[in-house]
Amino acid sequence: MSNNTEFRTCPTTGLKVDLAAEKLIKVNAVAAVVFLAIGGLFGLLVALTRWPEVHLLPADFFYLALTAHGLDVLLVWIIFFEMAVLYFASAVLLGSRLAAPKFAWAGFVLMLVGAVITNIVVLQGKSSVMFTSYVPLKAEPGFYLGIILFAVGALIGCFVFFATLVVARQERTYQGSIPLVTFGAMTAAIIAVFTIASGAIILIPTLLWSLGYVANIDPILYKTIWWAMGHSSQQINVAAHVSIWYAIAAMTFGAKPLSEKVSRMAFLMYILFLQIASAHHMLVEPGFSSEWKIFNTSYAMYLAVLGSMVHGMTVPGSIEAAQRSRGLNKGMFEWLRKAPWGNPAFAGMFMSLVFFGFIGGISGVVMGTEQINLIMHNTLYVPGHFHGTVVAGTTLAFMAITYYLVPLIFRRELMFMKLAKLQPYVFGIGVAGISVFMMGAGTLGVSRRHWDMQFADAVLPFDYPSAAFLMMGLNGMSAVLAAVGGIMFVVVVVGSVFFGRKLEKDEKPSYPEVPPQSAAVAQHGSAESLKIPGTTMLVAIFFIAFVLYYFVNWKYLSEIWPLS
Amino acid sequence: MAITPPSERIWWKEPIAKIELSWIIIAFTWGLIMFFMMIYWHGAGEQNLSNEAYKIKPERFAEHTQEMIDAYTVRNESGFPVVHPPAGDDIYLTGRLYNWWPILELEKDQTYRLHLSSTDVQHGFSLQPVNINVQVHPGYDLVFTIKPDRAGEYGIVCNEFCGIGHHLMVGKIYVVE
């Protein structure tokens, strides 16, 4: 195998790139973007329907669109892109050949076939069960079958990744330990194996049930195991996008982790404290004890949260250290003010970091508190929270690194640079808007997954407060902004990939610039001379916001009816 | 750099910066505080789920509901019986496609043992505007004690997707002086 592997050398980074790996990165990334476009369109339709003054879709099509939105973006877009990230972090960063490219192709085809099957079945209209498909709601067998095929394909991708790590080690393509970004990707892949196993345990019986071979599936059991997949898959996303934060910091600033040890430990936390059975999705379900809930949400969860809080400091900290070492030393924030805000990869990455922490992170921990969940469960607060994590966090980070992938892996000049510069801001602000306004509506009680907040056709009348309608109007406007940002992204990326100027062999693209040499930075990022007061300030603001918001919600809780 | 192998081969011996260490300690302590807060609230707070739950056949639950309706209905409203059970009683609310059955009329500052279940698919009990949200499963009888502390008319929205009529599923609770 290894003797007929072809490599090229990247003129910008000097990395050795296996052409087979490069091709697989390309196809996975393209598939990802296609499904982001489809799923994002469904998201816009959903948001426009939930805007009371617009109320676009009829009820049946709304529930169909919501099911398709959840599947296409959360599952298909993100996981296809993660496959590209895995191949990049293994073969490319280690300068190795990709192990078993044929298997990787087989995995890709399975994923594609699965995604297409599930989409067709959903569009046929008899499987509008939401992506969670809680039993006893029943979808057509093809719905589950497609997801299972997709998951098997992803599992193959994970094993190709592990095999590549082994190959690289055996063939000594690198010295010492694997890079931090590869390490982060490895934690993602390990969690993915656990995730997919849980998915198989629950979805295969459910498929059989849908076919009529199994009589009954317990709804609580289903939900517990389903979320063992559903929650841990979010931990994959976090591990993947945090790795991308580090990668972009390195590729833009030549930034070094403040300390390898701390950053790697923080990744390890994600595996060690992967929340057991995903208890925070089960806080108001019958049949669990409070001991079980508290143990599993806090012991297990707060240590994973600790991991994220550590990354939240070390990533900006490493950027600050790199900038300061280059003389941007004035005051607290010169390093940040003079950061390349016109570079879409950096702008997207930094907004991803801030929004993930402030919006997605804080709300997630608050909502995952045993008792506070009572005032939030299944309200729009929940989608508000996860658009902060998985859209403003993961999706924005994936978009950001794409701006580097197009010139470096697709070998095309980036087109529409002006549009690209604006894109992260338009998308980021739009998504921050939908997150915050859905959280606001949820705090006022508005239900998620709901076609008509006016209850026009219900037998018994009920009115949400008028502030809730305002929130949903603002949510609709933010959704339009986010959709515009999404379209800008697709235009830039698809335009460049298919019509951008092809780079000559060994030609350096005009964007991105060559990363400054890491030698400019001290031996390790945290060498004594490097103080990071700006990051310390940012972290302090974050912490204060977190503590205040946490206790405000206990206050809200204390105002509802006493119950025990 | 984070995309290259660590420049120090023995990276695990590098010192950790003070500022990083302090943040780890602060964040960890905060995790502990949040952990103990949940336990503290079980003693000091008034809003906790008891986690009392039983397996029950959906038909059995429907029968319990019907017995309560037969005994305590005081009037009818839009085709729903309005039930006024004695204070302190076990009361039953059935979620089903697409209504919450029946309408309950409760007395302010009295406690009731509320039983919640579904006779078909999952539903979401979302009491508004107080904003109490609990998941309702078929086959499980979830029991908790409630003490309505303000009089008024409350809506029950279904906040778990349950089918094409999900948005029609509205119920009602009255709390009277």
Ligand code: HEM
């Ligand atoms: C243009 C961008 C987007 C807009 C306008 C948008 C808007 C929405 C809205 C309004 C909802 C419905 C909330 C409800 O009624 O319950 C929703 C649900 C959801 N969105 Fe998005 N979204 C966008 C992008 C994304 C992306 C990129 C992801 C994932 C990476 C995502 C994941 C989800 C998921 C998982 C749900 C829940 C579906 C369910 O409840 O079954 N969204 N989105």
Ligand SMILES: [Cu+2]
């Ligand atoms: Cu319902």
Ligand SMILES: [Cu+2]
């Ligand atoms: Cu419903």
